[in-house]
Amino acid sequence: MRRFYLFFVSVLSLFFFTACNSVSEIGNSTSENTQEPARSSEKEETTNQTTSVEKAPNYQEKTMSAGYLIYGQQVFLGEDTEGLLTLDFIRTEKNNSKEENLKQSLRESDATSQKVLTELENVTIENKNEANLTFTPEEKLSSMSSTEHTKFDEMLFQISSLYGIEKIHFYVGDGAGISYGQSGTVTTMDVKANENRGYYLFPIEETDDPDYSYITGATAGEDIRDNTGELLDFAETIEAMRSVKADNVVRKPSIDDRVKVHSAKVDENRAEVKYTIEDDQEKDWTKEDQEQLEKVLQLTALDFDVDELQLVNEEEHTITIFPL
Numbered sequence: 001m002r003r004f005y006l007f008f009v010s011v012l013s014l015f016f017f018t019a020c021n022s023v024s025e026i027g028n029s030t031s032e033n034t035q036e037p038a039r040s041s042e043k044e045e046t047t048n049q050t051t052s053v054e055k056a057p058n059y060q061e062k063t064m065s066a067g068y069l070i071y072g073q074q075v076f077l078g079e080d081t082e083g084l085l086t087l088d089f090i091r092t093e094k095n096n097s098k099e100e101n102l103k104q105s106l107r108e109s110d111a112t113s114q115k116v117l118t119e120l121e122n123v124t125i126e127n128k129n130e131a132n133l134t135f136t137p138e139e140k141l142s143s144m145s146s147t148e149h150t151k152f153d154e155m156l157f158q159i160s161s162l163y164g165i166e167k168i169h170f171y172v173g174d175g176a177g178i179s180y181g182q183s184g185t186v187t188t189m190d191v192k193a194n195e196n197r198g199y200y201l202f203p204i205e206e207t208d209d210p211d212y213s214y215i216t217g218a219t220a221g222e223d224i225r226d227n228t229g230e231l232l233d234f235a236e237t238i239e240a241m242r243s244v245k246a247d248n249v250v251r252k253p254s255i256d257d258r259v260k261v262h263s264a265k266v267d268e269n270r271a272e273v274k275y276t277i278e279d280d281q282e283k284d285w286t287k288e289d290q291e292q293l294e295k296v297l298q299l300t301a302l303d304f305d306v307d308e309l310q311l312v313n314e315e316e317h318t319i320t321i322f323p324l
Helices: 001-056 098-108 146-162 234-240 279-284 287-303
Strands: 059-061 067-076 084-091 120-125 130-135 168-170 188-190 199-203 210-214 261-268 270-276 308-313 316-324
Touching: 067 098, 067 146, 084 146, 084 199, 098 120, 098 146, 098 234, 120 168, 199 287, 210 287, 234 261, 234 287, 287 308, 287 316
Parallel strands: 059 316, 130 168, 270 308
Antiparallel strands: 067 084, 084 210, 120 130, 168 188, 199 210, 261 270, 308 316
């Protein structure tokens, strides 16, 4: 009887041990099955992230040549009207130095009767914002009349300012100083350009279909300051250039309604404009339209003392970089 009892207890224990192992295996299997969807979800999320990155557009980037020229021209509309200084901006294919470009811009903008800048022999720039103008001994600056002197100053200051110049030193050969119009001998002159924000289209001739150049917002009488008296920021300037005051029928907006500006900002030494051409206007958008837009935005960026302008076409996925 004792042996039977021990045998019975052994069988019962074996049965209980086997049952526990079975339950444990079932539990592990259930746990593994529960975790499997989580891993599947993680894999699906990773796939979605990869797909999202792949869908991001690739922008083609192009950097233009570093050289640019700025030409000034006095425009008289009507017999008794006072001349207005208009400006044109040209991006050159040559990477000439800023000194060479400034020299060429000044000489070709000289409207004096004696063409006094033909004797401008050399231009050098020091400390980034000081220009040395060296003339030959045959210089003729003293020949300027009072009216010519005033207009010459306006041109000299405006163009020099757009090249970042704040002070001008004059030399004749190796000697400092020059006989300057009605001012007598001048050695150094501060550049006194008017503060400005924005540029507007202005006709340079009185015809039914005139060519246009640019005048500053200050010259045009457009708003260059906000309600608090502060100069407009870059985005506000771009927006202002889309319209003109109703009291002037001559000047025109320099950014027309076909251009949709998504954003405009200055970040440290770089200006950026993101834009598209309205869908229903793309077929009418010409190469000349694009060049005009690029010109006026480069001129505008120069007043913000930046080193480059980036134009981002969000439709064509292109980035064009203009060194300034």
